Amino acid sequence: MTDPDRQHALDTAETVDATAAQAGAVPGLPPDEPHHAGETRSQWRDIWRQFRSHRGAMVALVLFVATILFVVVGPYLWTIDPTYVDIRARNSGFSAAHPLGTDQLGRDMLARLMAGGRVSIAVGLTAMIIAITLGSLIGVVSGYFRRLDAPLMRLTELFLALPLLPLLLLMVTLFREPLSQNFGPAMGTFILIVSAIGATSWMQAARIVRGDVLGLKEREFILAARSIGTPAHRMILRHVLPNVLSPIMVAATLGIATAIITESALSFLGLGFPPDFPTWGRLLYDAVDQMVMYPWRVILPGLFISLTVLCVNYIGDGLRDAMDPRIRGR
């Protein structure tokens, strides 16, 4: 904390004390909201209360949960196999048998959208977990251990200077074949895409976490923990990580959005999953050839991608507001 900041904090504390003393001097007034006195107020409940007041984020959360239910529970209710080819019913419009129509091979679009969403969201979540784990690890290590700081930050800068989309395209094209042979076409592509996206999007998280850890290290409670001889690993796990959790969570939420968009972009360029394995991006790519005749087939998967990403972005926005203690409670 710099000197003016500290002075400001002290001033505020003084003002608060003075106000409190004044309030105490008036006798006979009941305490504010007496029924709240016994209730425990955890940090998470505060965050949730603040989050609920962000209207956009709440709508987005509901929609996002609905989308997840649609892709996870949906296939149990709508039991048509997404790869079942019914050539006589091909290119049908919206009807009772196929509520969202069929594609050029007569495969049911509703079932394909559900199956595609499963893959797209799974890719988004897994890639985000990889990126965040890598990012927080590098961020915490470089913020906590001074000797590793410079080399790790140089590495981060190097990665930031890489042309990511061309490199992703390159990685996916070059390593699709060998991985498909080892893990099967679907699983191989999944591993490849998830690790490629994860390995190229950890840098922002690492920088944010490092900055926060650097600030945290100067605080008194870290000094106290160090003075009783806490070893480095417990220091990081017990004292540092819980305190940098909020920026990590915000970065994680936004990371899901980026990962979903990147996966569908790769699929759109024809470099994603194999054709018989639907994802939202792949469905869009397959439908582009017939967009003149059947525009809905392009619009539906595109809407799902956009809506999911929009929801995730709004949730991230709400989380950022809710987790910032300077805004919380206002």
Add this chain to the structure above:
Amino acid sequence: MLTFTIRRLLLAIPTLLFISLVIFLLLEASPGDPLGDVPLTVPPEVKERMREALGLGQAWYIRYVLWLKQFFWVEPLHWFDSVFGTQFSAGMQRIISFQSRSPVFDIIAQRVPQTLTVVGFSYLVGILIALPIGILSAYKQYSWFDQLGTFVSMIGFSMPTFFTGVVLIIIFGVKLQWFPSVYDTTLQVRDWDSFWAQVRQMAMPVTVLALYNAAQISRFMRASMLDNLGQDYVRTARAKGLSERTVVLKHVLRNSLIPVITVIALGLPAVFGGAIITEQVFKVNGLGQLLITAIHGNDIPMVLTLTFIFAILIVLFTLIADILYGVLDPRIRYD
């Protein structure tokens, strides 16, 4: 400032070398074979000689250094020769594409104008849309205009460009028939008719990219304006009796533009990357389309050179952003 610039320039050299090595090794580790399409009837010894003719016979580090020499020495020399009519590069091997057997830089030079017209123009349009929106929504924070702006920009960067592009094609290209959906690069602007045709075919790709860029830049502009509007000097300016117009457009705007300009500089190379997708949607045969065909065709020199050019752009514009920040903001001292 000068020492800072020189130090950063020197630091950029190992960075770029490392990046080129990463790309080279990635290509080297790939299982793809540039001779994979040669018929099986070709005898192995002929295939071996073809391999050597492509320069694939040597060890990887020799080829890497050779490529570095070609990129940093032969190509600039060749360019110097063609400008001044000298003969320095006579007899030197330029970087040759596996696919077309012509120099990589000649093909890139053919493709650059298309990418630059579409991408450059759309970035310009995006900035011109974004700045007023950002200023207004910060000045009237939480008004309906601000809410609408926030919502639209959220949609703007949530909708991937390949989706907005396809939707625009369906609406304006197919249903309304206002704009052509395929970009015709052979079109030459000679008179008003061809100029109008050029404007019409550029309308959709430029709109798609401009919307995407405007969404991001307007957010930055708004945040930066909000930071500055609460500062003490704004109160001083108002207390002096300056008109609201002068306060906002002269005092606040100038100060808020400093971070925004660096963001604009930083975003420029990313726009080239994003254009890869938009070029694919509208069939513009620019750099992005060249990269994708080269990747599909295992054209190692082309992929290596193009990706490296993208990396140079990123490093260069990061440097420009840092220097601009120091020049524009006297509070920043790099020494």
